[in-house]
Amino acid sequence: xxxKPISKLQEILAKGEFxxxxxxxxxxxxxxxxxxxxxxxLNGYVDAVNVTDNQTAIVRMSSIAASAHLLQMGLExxxxxxxxxxxxxxxxxxxxxxxxxxxxxxxxxxxDHQSFGSQPDALNVFDIDSMNLIRTVQVMRNEGKDMSGFDxxxxxxxxxxxxANPFADPFEYRVIRLAKKIDSGADFIQTQCIYNMDxxxxxxxxxxxxxxxxxxxxxxxxxxxxxAGMAKFxxxxxxxxxxxxxxxxxxxxxPKEKAVKEGLKICLETIAELRDIEGVHGVHIMAIEWExxxxxxxxxxxxxxxx
Amino acid sequence: MTExxxxxxxxxxxxxxxxxxxxxxxxDKDACEIQTVKMxxxxxxxxxxxxxAFEAGADGVVVLVCPEGQCRFLEGNIRAKKRxxxxxxxxDEIGLDGRRLxxxxxxxxxNAAADQTINNLLKNLAxxxxxxAV
Amino acid sequence: MIVGEQKPIAEIKAIIAPxxxxxxxxxxxxxxxxxxxGEDEVAVLASALRLxxxxxxxxxxxEEITVERQCEDEFIQEGAPAVxxxxxxxxxxxxxxxQALARRFVKTPALPGVNTTFIxxxxxxxxxxEECSGCGNCGLAVFGGICPVTRCAKKLLNGPCGGxxxxxxxxxxxxxxxxxxxIERLRILGQMDNLRIYIPPKNWQPSLSGGPRKMVxxxxxx
Numbered sequence: 304x305x306x307k308p309i310s311k312l313q314e315i316l317a318k319g320e321f322x323x324x325x326x327x328x329x330x331x332x333x334x335x336x337x338x339x340x341x342x343x344x345l346n347g348y349v350d351a352v353n354v355t356d357n358q359t360a361i362v363r364m365s366s367i368a369a370s371a372h373l374l375q376m377g378l379e380x381x382x383x384x385x386x387x388x389x390x391x392x393x394x395x396x397x398x399x400x401x402x403x404x405x406x407x408x409x410x411x412x413x414x415d416h417q418s419f420g421s422q423p424d425a426l427n428v429f430d431i432d433s434m435n436l437i438r439t440v441q442v443m444r445n446e447g448k449d450m451s452g453f454d455x456x457x458x459x460x461x462x463x464x465x466x467a468n469p470f471a472d473p474f475e476y477r478v479i480r481l482a483k484k485i486d487s488g489a490d491f492i493q494t495q496c497i498y499n500m501d502x503x504x505x506x507x508x509x510x511x512x513x514x515x516x517x518x519x520x521x522x523x524x525x526x527x528x529x530x531a532g533m534a535k536f537x538x539x540x541x542x543x544x545x546x547x548x549x550x551x552x553x554x555x556x557x558p559k560e561k562a563v564k565e566g567l568k569i570c571l572e573t574i575a576e577l578r579d580i581e582g583v584h585g586v587h588i589m590a591i592e593w594e595x596x597x598x599x600x601x602x603x604x605x606x607x608x609x610x
Numbered sequence: 611m612t613e614x615x616x617x618x619x620x621x622x623x624x625x626x627x628x629x630x631x632x633x634x635x636x637x638d639k640d641a642c643e644i645q646t647v648k649m650x651x652x653x654x655x656x657x658x659x660x661x662x663a664f665e666a667g668a669d670g671v672v673v674l675v676c677p678e679g680q681c682r683f684l685e686g687n688i689r690a691k692k693r694x695x696x697x698x699x700x701x702d703e704i705g706l707d708g709r710r711l712x713x714x715x716x717x718x719x720x721n722a723a724a725d726q727t728i729n730n731l732l733k734n735l736a737x738x739x740x741x742x743a744v
Numbered sequence: 745m746i747v748g749e750q751k752p753i754a755e756i757k758a759i760i761a762p763x764x765x766x767x768x769x770x771x772x773x774x775x776x777x778x779x780x781x782g783e784d785e786v787a788v789l790a791s792a793l794r795l796x797x798x799x800x801x802x803x804x805x806x807e808e809i810t811v812e813r814q815c816e817d818e819f820i821q822e823g824a825p826a827v828x829x830x831x832x833x834x835x836x837x838x839x840x841x842x843q844a845l846a847r848r849f850v851k852t853p854a855l856p857g858v859n860t861t862f863i864x865x866x867x868x869x870x871x872x873x874e875e876c877s878g879c880g881n882c883g884l885a886v887f888g889g890i891c892p893v894t895r896c897a898k899k900l901l902n903g904p905c906g907g908x909x910x911x912x913x914x915x916x917x918x919x920x921x922x923x924x925x926x927i928e929r930l931r932i933l934g935q936m937d938n939l940r941i942y943i944p945p946k947n948w949q950p951s952l953s954g955g956p957r958k959m960v961x962x963x964x965x966x
Contacts, residue, residue, distance in 0.1 A: 387898070391945060413898055413900060413906075414898075415914070416898065416907070416914060416915045419914075429900070430945070430946075430948065432899070432900040432901055432902050433900075433902075433905075434901075434942065434943075435901075435902070435944065435945045438942070438944075439945075450945065467906075468906035471906045471907070471908055472908055472910060472911060472921075472924060473911075473924060473928075476903070476904075476927050476939065479903075479940060480904075480939075483902065483940060483942065486942065487902075542907035542908070542914040543906040543907050543908070543909055543914075656784070658784065658787040658788045658791055661788060661791035661795065662791055664795055665791055665794060665795060700753070700788075700792055703752070703754065704753055704792050704793075704796035704799070705800075706796075742798075742799045743794075743795040743798040744798070
């Protein structure tokens with residue numbers, strides 16, 4: 304294992320700094336300027352930017368290409384990789400390709416089912432699952448071997464991330480799953496966005512009790528709400544999301560023009576609480592198609608300047 | 611559709627609904643020609659029998675069953691209802707029109723109910739015309 | 745059993761359109777039990793097609809026969825005289841049966857009347873569910889008897905995705921999340937530790953991915 308940091312994100316977390324990451328979705332087209340614009344508004348406010356991989360199974364520019372564009376402008380990408388569309392051959396190939404382009408962080412995911420997206424008729428892959436992918440990237444880094452046991456020439460050394468959802472069912476199992484992801488090789492975790500702070504704290508408590516917070520960096524996910532309608536939609540229509548009545552009521556309790564402000568207030572309160580939870584090492588701000596707001600959130604949360 | 615269209619109707623009934631075609635006191639005996647098929651329970655209307663009635667030349671088919679909750683075999687009339695609905699759908703799919711087939715509930719001896727069911731069918735038949743597959 | 749559904753009648757009509765004399769052959773095993781192609785279904789389809797064709801002024805003669813199983817040559821041979829009397833066979837068996845007919849009766853078109861879908865069980869009267877995808881490498885012992893390869897929409901082997909909600913799969917609110925079922929079953933069996941076991945990437949070679957499979961039992965061959 305080399306001494307030099309694997310990635311800037313890894314370095315920040317290793318130093319014990321409270322990390323800030325955000326998310327950006329590639330365009331449904333080929334223009335890299337779309338990414339560069341998003342990169343511009345995030346630059347300086349975050350330590351790394353997640354680049355989604357055909358999110359919701361809607362065909363977009365590839366995560367590896369979009370990540371490369373961000374890298375070129377001086378940002379640090381976290382390339383997301385789902386196992387829905389590519390088999391182990393393609394996945395390993397892309398991991399190596401990504402590394403060769405300078406990408407150093409990878410988030411290993413299952414991926415939303417193709418029935419949600421723009422090509423529901425497609426045959427899905429799921430040759431391996433996200434747990435296998437995490438292990439694969441770890442073995443490539445720690446042993447220099449690919450999945451067939453072949454000693455790779457200049458193996459990739461990625462900082463490995465995984466997702467966790469403290470709000471999906473069944474609750475007690477979620478910590479077992481977290482432990483398994485860590486054992487498979489996850490270095491950092493980004494959680495689903497948090498509105499139910501009680502449930503999140505409960506999950507963190509269980510994680511601490513199992514000693515998991517010593518082994519992995521957890522970044523709590525946040526998404527600023529724009530309206531009561533959005534809060535209700537997320538609670539009812541988005542899988543694995545938990546938005547308590549109290550939060551919906553708060554959003555509904557203010558006049559429409561003040562809703563965005565209230566949503567940001569809730570977001571900032573969440574971040575403030577996260578900074579106090581033992582074991583939470585950062586925040587992951589998912590303001591999809593609203594990247595402009597990230598800078599304001601990071602500043603108002605007192606997280607500037609970035610290291 | 612001719613003025614002289616006198617529909618041929620095959621009437622499936624269970625013996626608990628009524629005993630004999632002669633007892634079926636229709637208001638207008640010349641409105642149609644009725645052939646009856648007696649069954650121990652109305653659930654015996656298998657899909658193929660209903661279809662074969664049309665193959666044999668029926669313009670319309672009626673199934674008379676006991677009122678719901680009063681089938682002596684408990685769910686026989688429910689099964690009949692489901693089977694009739696299935697065949698109605700099939701008739702629509704093959705272009706014969708599901709309205710040629712109907713099901714009516716009648717308590718034993720309630721000829722008025724039988725009459726109404728048959729008359730409703732005759733109204734439908736006046737619209738859809740004779741069986742196009744004979 | 746193998747589960748299938750009869751094709752829509754409009755599609756069947758189009759498939760048999762070129763022929764004037766057809767034999768509808770049913771199968772007395774799997775498709776009979778799922779109401780797709782047994783003797784009863786053959787009778788209904790024949791009757792419906794006769795009505796449909798006659799209505800359109802189309803000339804067609806339909807013969808009906810059902811054999812015990814269309815996947816065994818020994819049984820389909822019994823249908824040989826009937827087949828020879830007709831221009832084509834509309835088979836209501838599963839895809840295997842249709843192909844067995846094509847193998848045995850080389851000069852007679854074997855047409856499918858059923859869409860074969862899955863290997864499954866009868867959950868209750870009228871309800872059939874998919875249970876097995878024939879992966880060739882059964883791991884049910886570890887999963888409490890519930891197959892994640894088949895019943896998890898993403899074939900996940902190491903636990904559920906984040907989309908499972910109220911025990912239902914993100915793909916369909918009527919579908920149980922297989923992993924929710926597995927976790928509950930393992931809890932009952934006292935085998936929750938199975939959830940901590942890392943299941944390595946699956947070897948798909950024994951599945952269809954490795955090519956169509958063949959099993960030979962020399963001990964049963966003379």
